[in-house]
Amino acid sequence: MATTFWPSIAAALRNTPHTTRAPMVWDPASLLMSRFGFGIEARTRADLAHYGLDDWWRNQVAFGRGAGAGYAGHAGVAAQGPLLKKNPAEVRAWLKANGNEYGWEAMDQLTRVTLGLQAWSHGQVYEAVVDFFANHLNVANHSDGVWTTRHTMDRDVIRKYALGSYASMLLASARNPAMLQYLSLASSSKKAINENYGRELLELHTVGIGAGYTEADVQNSARILTGRSLDADFNYLYKPERHWVGPIKVMGFSHPNDTAEGGEAAGEAYLRYLAYHPATAQRLAYKMCVHFVSDNPSPTLVAELARIYLRTGSQIVPMLAAILRSTEFWASRGAKVRRPAENLIATVRALGVGPGDLTKSLQSLHWMSSAVGQVPLDWSAPNGYPAVASAWRSSGSLLNLWGYHRGLAQNWYDGFAELDPLTLYGAVKPRTSGEAIIALCGRLTGSRFPAAHLQALQTFLGEPAGTPIADSRLRWYLPHLIPLILDAPQHALR
Structure with a gap:
């Protein structure tokens, strides 16, 4: 049966005073694509107008599970990452053949392809969910030890299961060579147990620090996962001779763990226990609501997502659909702030700036994101980039x-197709400079600016709003007015 979301928007507008959050006069399509995508652009507006929200959502999910899965959301961008198709041994061989066996080219390609797909992939819902889970199960991209393996975490874990089951994603992450290297599980053994992965599995990946586990639970979490290691080519390999044998108890989970050969299966049972634990459901639901709805989501919405998680066996898409059905989501305009790289990508999409030379444009996006302090996948700590506004207060960025x-x-920049600013007016050409400003504000930010903001822009032009467009200073000032609109708080909101 088809799901209808639009009545929730009407309810949100009826129940939310327009004075509580600015701006409250907004384009629903822009809100949708700033949360379940990286910003609105012309093609998405056209698709939403043509299909309606319900069919658009189904098409996006189908695309992310099918033709757009992996790196296929934009063929040209995908072609910029040839190393992302290779296994770790092949990456190392390529690096060695090209003069730098320990070079970071595979990690660089992953960064550039990620930025390109966020900017230009048709599968925006898929890319938004990939970004969320890449931070939830974070492995720092440009870090020591993962130079030949980091892309496998993205390709074989996050992108493979982003629109599937979280339990499957979690189990795959516990066999992934980049994760095993990053959190030291590959070097953990019965004689020298490393607690790093066992601790982060509990604290970050599943139940969370408030779930009541003890230091003894952390130690047993590490013990039951010993033996998970890598072969000489950095592929996952279970080594029974390294596995700790003996009874294990972690929270409500217990296992005899009585043979080294059965240690891998014992670890799988433990991971499934954590994946389906109510505390994991609650924690993942809360993080989803913080990311997609507001920095302070309601306990009611969080509880509903947690119920769906447990009822569906950790399926991700039903949780996302529940967010879309909620009045709280549609009433949340102004409740999220774009992180720096999100602002950068949203600018590219709002302007409709396409890639001219993909190699150059992706390099430009890479150094730009570095300059604003948020290169995708590069948060060094295992907890991933923060998702709340207070973490991103930086005058430099x-x-x-x-x-x-x-x-x-x-x-100004190499690699991007040249923008004709007149195209930003849309199909209906404005008659006056006042109409032009209103049209540009709506097109670029999805918002109707307050009268004081419109007047400030009019003051910048030095002319009244009724000035005929043929006589307006916009003939010269348009390339300078556009960035002023993008500098406004409305564009900074997600």
């Missing part, structure tokens, strides 16, 4: 972003 707004609007 803000000033850099304002510079990039101007550069992208005014065609």
